[in-house]
Amino acid sequence: MADVAHRAGVSVSTVSRTLRGLSTVSDTTRARVETAARELSFAITRSASSLVTGRTGRVAVLMPNLASWFLSSALSGMAPALREAGLDLLVYSVSDVHERADFFDRLPARRNADALLVVSFALTPAERARLDDLGMPLVFVSQHAPGRPSVYVDDEDAALRGTRHLLNLGHRRIAFLQTFDETGFAWSSKNRLAGHLRALADAGLEHDPSLVMSVPGWKGSGMATAVGRLMSLQAPPTALFTETDDLAFRLLAALRAANVSVPGQVSVMGFDDHVMAGVMGLTTLAQPAVELGRTAIALTRAVIDDSDGAHARHIVLPTELVPRGSTAPPPTGN
Amino acid sequence: MADVAHRAGVSVSTVSRTLRGLSTVSDTTRARVETAARELSFAITRSASSLVTGRTGRVAVLMPNLASWFLSSALSGMAPALREAGLDLLVYSVSDVHERADFFDRLPARRNADALLVVSFALTPAERARLDDLGMPLVFVSQHAPGRPSVYVDDEDAALRGTRHLLNLGHRRIAFLQTFDETGFAWSSKNRLAGHLRALADAGLEHDPSLVMSVPGWKGSGMATAVGRLMSLQAPPTALFTETDDLAFRLLAALRAANVSVPGQVSVMGFDDHVMAGVMGLTTLAQPAVELGRTAIALTRAVIDDSDGAHARHIVLPTELVPRGSTAPPPTGN
DNA sequence: GACTTCGATGACAGCGCTTGCAGGCTAGAA
DNA sequence: TTCTAGCCTGCAAGCGCTGTCATCGAAGTC
Numbered sequence: 001m002a003d004v005a006h007r008a009g010v011s012v013s014t015v016s017r018t019l020r021g022l023s024t025v026s027d028t029t030r031a032r033v034e035t036a037a038r039e040l041s042f043a044i045t046r047s048a049s050s051l052v053t054g055r056t057g058r059v060a061v062l063m064p065n066l067a068s069w070f071l072s073s074a075l076s077g078m079a080p081a082l083r084e085a086g087l088d089l090l091v092y093s094v095s096d097v098h099e100r101a102d103f104f105d106r107l108p109a110r111r112n113a114d115a116l117l118v119v120s121f122a123l124t125p126a127e128r129a130r131l132d133d134l135g136m137p138l139v140f141v142s143q144h145a146p147g148r149p150s151v152y153v154d155d156e157d158a159a160l161r162g163t164r165h166l167l168n169l170g171h172r173r174i175a176f177l178q179t180f181d182e183t184g185f186a187w188s189s190k191n192r193l194a195g196h197l198r199a200l201a202d203a204g205l206e207h208d209p210s211l212v213m214s215v216p217g218w219k220g221s222g223m224a225t226a227v228g229r230l231m232s233l234q235a236p237p238t239a240l241f242t243e244t245d246d247l248a249f250r251l252l253a254a255l256r257a258a259n260v261s262v263p264g265q266v267s268v269m270g271f272d273d274h275v276m277a278g279v280m281g282l283t284t285l286a287q288p289a290v291e292l293g294r295t296a297i298a299l300t301r302a303v304i305d306d307s308d309g310a311h312a313r314h315i316v317l318p319t320e321l322v323p324r325g326s327t328a329p330p331p332t333g334n
Numbered sequence: 335m336a337d338v339a340h341r342a343g344v345s346v347s348t349v350s351r352t353l354r355g356l357s358t359v360s361d362t363t364r365a366r367v368e369t370a371a372r373e374l375s376f377a378i379t380r381s382a383s384s385l386v387t388g389r390t391g392r393v394a395v396l397m398p399n400l401a402s403w404f405l406s407s408a409l410s411g412m413a414p415a416l417r418e419a420g421l422d423l424l425v426y427s428v429s430d431v432h433e434r435a436d437f438f439d440r441l442p443a444r445r446n447a448d449a450l451l452v453v454s455f456a457l458t459p460a461e462r463a464r465l466d467d468l469g470m471p472l473v474f475v476s477q478h479a480p481g482r483p484s485v486y487v488d489d490e491d492a493a494l495r496g497t498r499h500l501l502n503l504g505h506r507r508i509a510f511l512q513t514f515d516e517t518g519f520a521w522s523s524k525n526r527l528a529g530h531l532r533a534l535a536d537a538g539l540e541h542d543p544s545l546v547m548s549v550p551g552w553k554g555s556g557m558a559t560a561v562g563r564l565m566s567l568q569a570p571p572t573a574l575f576t577e578t579d580d581l582a583f584r585l586l587a588a589l590r591a592a593n594v595s596v597p598g599q600v601s602v603m604g605f606d607d608h609v610m611a612g613v614m615g616l617t618t619l620a621q622p623a624v625e626l627g628r629t630a631i632a633l634t635r636a637v638i639d640d641s642d643g644a645h646a647r648h649i650v651l652p653t654e655l656v657p658r659g660s661t662a663p664p665p666t667g668n
Numbered sequence: 669g670a671c672t673t674c675g676a677t678g679a680c681a682g683c684g685c686t687t688g689c690a691g692g693c694t695a696g697a698a
Numbered sequence: 699t700t701c702t703a704g705c706c707t708g709c710a711a712g713c714g715c716t717g718t719c720a721t722c723g724a725a726g727t728c
Contacts, residue, residue, distance in 0.1 A: 001684065011708045016686060026706060041464075043444035047384040048684035051713045056381065058424075066413060067609075072406040079400060079427040088442065089425045090392075093413040108422060110377050253613045275401075276610060279587045335714065345678045350716060360676060382714035385683045445684095 001042065008036035019044065046088075059300060060090040060113035062103075064121055069246065069274045070289050074119060074141065077293025085301055087114075094121075104130050115300050117141050120188075137303045137311075141296040142188075144314070149303050151296045151315045155188045158285045158319035159195030159241070160202075162269055165283075165321055166239045167203050170329045171267065174200070175211040175230055175237035179247050192243050192271060211237055215247065223247075223254045231260065238330035239267040245274035248282055252326070263328035273322055281325035288317050335376065342370040353378065393634060394424040394447035396437070398455055403580065403608045404623050408453060408475065411627025419635055421448070428455075438464050449634050451475050454522075471637045471645075475630040476522075478648065483637050485630045485649045489522045492619045492653035493529030493575070494536075496603055499617075499655055500573045501537050504663045505601065508534070509545040509564055509571035513581050526577050526605060545571055549581065557581075557588040565594065572664035573601040579608035582616055586660070597662035607656055615659035622651050 005012045010029060018025045018033040025033075036042075050056045059082060063071050075091070082089050090113050094103045104127050109116050116131065119141040123131070131138055140150040166174050176196050178189045197207055210233060216222040230237055242248040248270030255262055262268050270277060273286030295315055302310035339346045344363060352359050352367040359367075370376075384390045393416060397405050409425070416423050424447050428437045438461050443450050450465065453475040457465070465472055474484040500508050510530050512523045531541055544567060550556040564571055576582040582604030589596055596602050604611060607620030629649055636644035 012685075013687080013709080014707060017707090020686085024706065029706080041439075041441060041444075043441050043446075045385070045445045045684055047381040047390065047445075048713090049686070050381040051379070051385055051684080051715085052686045054713090065410065067403075067406040067410045069401075072401040075425070076399065076401045076427065076429075079425070079429075080433065083433060083436070088446065091409070091413070091423045091425050093410065095410075095413075099414065099417060102417065107377075108420075111379055111381075112422065249610060249613050253615070276583060279583050281587070346715080347678060347680095347717085348676085351677090354716090358676065363676080379714055382683090383716070385685085385714080386716045388683085 001044070003040055004033065004036045004042050007040065008032045056112060056114050057086065058088045058090050058113045059115050059117065059297070060092060060109040061117045061119060062092045062094060062109070062121055063119045064093075065095045066091070066093045070142070070244075070272060070287075071119065073289035074293035074296070077290035077295075078117075078297050079293075081294045081297035085297070087297075087301075107134055110134055110136070114304050115139060117296055117300060118143070118145075119296075137300070139296060139300045139303055142292060147312055149299050149310060149313050151292055151299055151317065153287045153292070153317050153319050155191035156195035156198070158287070159192040159271065160199045161195075161319075161321055162241055162271065162285050163196045163199035164202075165323070166241065166267060166269060166327065167199065169239075169267065169327060171237075171239040172205065172330075173208075173211065173235055173237040174239045174241055175213060176241050176243070177213050177215055177226060177247055177251065178243040179215050179217060181217045189243055196241060215250075223250045224257070227251070227254045227258055227260070231258065237266065239269070239327070241269045241271075243271055245270035245272040245277050245282060245284055248284070248326075249274075249276060249280060252280060252282070262326055265331060267327040267330070269327055277322070277324070283324045283327040284322050286320045286322050288319075292317055335378070337374055338367065338370045338376050341374065342366045390446060390448050391420065392422045392424050392447045393449050393451065393631070394426060394443040395451045395453060396426045396428065396443070396455055397453045398427075399429045400425070400427045404476070404606060404621075405453060407623035408627035408630070411624035411629075412451075412631050413627075415628045415631035419631070421631075421635075441465075441468055444468055444470070448638050449473060451630055451634060452477070452479075453630075471634070473630060473634045473637055476626060481646055483633050483644060483647050485626055485633055485651065487621045487626070487651050487653050489525035490529035490532070492621070493526040493605070494533045495529075495653075495655055496575060496605065496619050497530045497533035498537075499657070500575065500601060500603060500661065501533065501539075503573075503601065503661060505571075505573040506539065506664075507542075507545065507569055507571045508573045508575055509547060510575050510577070511547050511549055511560065511581055511585065512577040513549050513551060515551045523577055530575060549584075557584045558591070561585070561588045561592055561594070565592065571600065573603070573661070575603045575605075577605055579604035579606040579611050579616060579618055582618070582660075583608075583610060583614060586614060586616070596660050599665060601661040601664070603661055611656070611658070617658045617661040618656050620654045620656050622653075626651055 001012050001015050005015045010033060014025060014029060015033050018030050019037065046057050065071060079089065092103060092109060094100045107130065115137040117139045120143060138148060140148055142152050144150050144152050163174060176193055178193060200207060213226050213230065215226050240251060242251055248268055251268060252262060260266060268282065270282050270284035273284050277284045295317065299310065299313060299315060335346050335349050339349045344367060348359060348363060349367050352364050353371065380391060399405060413423065426437060426443060428434045441464065449471040451473045454477060472482060474482055476486050478484050478486050497508060510527055512527060534541060547560050547564065549560050574585060576585055582602055585602060586596060594600060604616050604618035607618050611618045629651065633644065633647060633649060
């Protein structure tokens with residue numbers, strides 16, 4: 001900054017004021033400083049300015065992994081919004097129990113960011129407490145946190161509409177497939193299942209527990225087993241609703257392997273509108289992952305700037321049913 | 335830190351030395367300081383220490399987007415390696431020309447990270463020069479940069495083996511499909527195509543330009559058009575090799591829509607071993623994306639610590655052909 | 669016993685930036 | 699002309715740490 005000041009023939013104070021856009025700088029000086037800064041391609045040393053201001057110019061994101069469609073889409077939405085705000089993105093991906101314990105023990109984000117976005121991360125009460133006395137604003141993304149700024153979709157309502165679509169097509173025996181990883185069930189499972197069950201109840205159908213099935217994560221043949229179990233029931237389902245598109249893709253593969261035609265014999269519906277859903281012709285509930293990321297950043301900025309009510313604002317984004325070729329009326333005779 | 339010093343009855347220098355584990359502190363003093371620090375739950379302000387040491391404890395990553403299988407997998411590999419090294423991850427996703435110009439204009443990473451990883455990012459000479467006088471170590475990932483630390487796979491060799499597999503199955507007319515986005519062809523296209531052509535030449539086959547086709551990114555019906563064109567040739571291909579798995583998935587969908595059976599009428603081979611490739615039964619060339627990320631961080635640490643030769647080390651990771659159901663001998667009569 | 673050596677600690681000068689305060693300058697008012 | 703009021707701009711004091719150098723005693727050496 002001293003270099004810029006020298007080149008522009010002013011003091012560092014003036015350079016600082018100019019670069020931060022304070023209005024007390026004359027137009028001519030401002031122009032000179034900006035030219036000098038550009039010529040030297042000056043980039044501010046955030047450590048120094050944070051030391052004085054207490055602001056880091058960085059936003060941290062905590063997520064359970066980095067390689068899922070939803071999370072990388074959400075990040076994609078955040079990136080441009082952050083760039084526009086001149087904020088940098090710090091990513092903490094905490095995918096196993098060991099990393100998780102370490103993260104909450106050391107809290108590396110402390111004093112390294114102006115806010116922490118917690119994305120699709122089911123916190124234990126103890127973890128929640130740890131984050132609370134981190135002394136930095138928290139924003140919850142893709143999950144609802146009472147009394148805290150949150151951005152999410154209404155999973156229950158979306159799932160309700162999904163099941164309703166299947167009911168409207170004439171299905172009466174509809175299975176629900178959910179998944180879990182080593183950490184346990186994902187945040188959304190509970191709400192999506194609840195929506196599904198509510199739709200069934202609304203239609204006056206009785207809940208049949210044998211039609212709700214849990215399939216372990218990517219590895220293994222869990223899906224084939226699940227399909228086998230469902231298809232050997234006394235009265236097999238005519239439609240399958242999966243908690244996520246990823247699960248639906250695996251399901252479609254397992255059904256193909258089992259020579260069960262879709263949607264001829266069974267209909268399949270997913271949840272997410274993963275990029276591949278269009279390619280696979282999967283009927284699904286679109287959730288605006290990118291938009292969720294963008295909105296989360298907007299809310300985060302409001303929280304950092306301490307705007308009115310931002311500290312407890314809840315933003316619910318809409319979901320849409322996207323009908324494609326994987327759903328159809330049940331085969332006649334059902 | 336002053337509080338801790340006061341409570342422990344020592345100077346801040348001693349607290350600093352203790353907390354950084356320097357050996358010139360007596361055991362009794364160390365114990366007193368550590369107790370005081372714990373009681374006050376002291377957390378160091380990294381901005382302050384970076385300001386004096388010049389180290390930020392952060393590594394920046396520059397990538398063309400965040401939502402592709404390859405890039406998010408690479409990030410997944412980096413995260414644990416960074417955590418282990420006590421480094422934080424700063425992500426710059428630069429996906430359109432506007433953002434790109436802005437990034438190279440402002441160079442926000444300058445002085446805000448200890449190294450910059452350039453991942454799958456085809457730099458123009460001017461951009462390359464900009465990064466060079468950034469004054470921070472550069473590491474190239476998934477791309478080869480002469481004279482610079484790089485971690486990548488041998489795309490040409492991998493593609494050569496892929497085409498060889500098809501040749502060995504008996505195919506003689508093999509099409510190659512590549513893709514591009516608004517920025518132009520991806521880094522890897524050129525090398526993969528080169529490997530493909532070399533395999534053909536090695537087999538004594540003449541290169542037929544009508545069998546190399548470019549398909550635009552995700553949107554539109556480019557794939558259907560490409561399939562139509564290929565399948566209406568005088569002598570249509572019996573095998574299709576795509577530059578990426580993503581492209582192969584779209585191809586499979588287009589072929590299914592066109593009632594072309596795979597692998598009955600045509601074989602399809604991808605490149606990447608995307609998670610979905612297993613689900614789709616796609617034969618492909620596996621590239622170790624996660625491992626690439628992990629290795630890149632190891633190399634980055636060496637470069638930051640200025641280890642011998644790290645500044646120009648090249649690490650080439652292996653690729654593997656993964657045969658699945660989408661490839662088979664050509665239909666008889668070809 | 670006088671001198672050297674060395675381990676342990678404290679004092680202090682920054683690192684690059686922000687910000688309160690003082691001061692110079694210009695212009696309009698008296 | 700003199701005075702007052704604004705505008706701009708520079709000065710200088712830190713922000714919380716690190717690292718150099720000086721200091722001080724205790725232990726070792728002859």
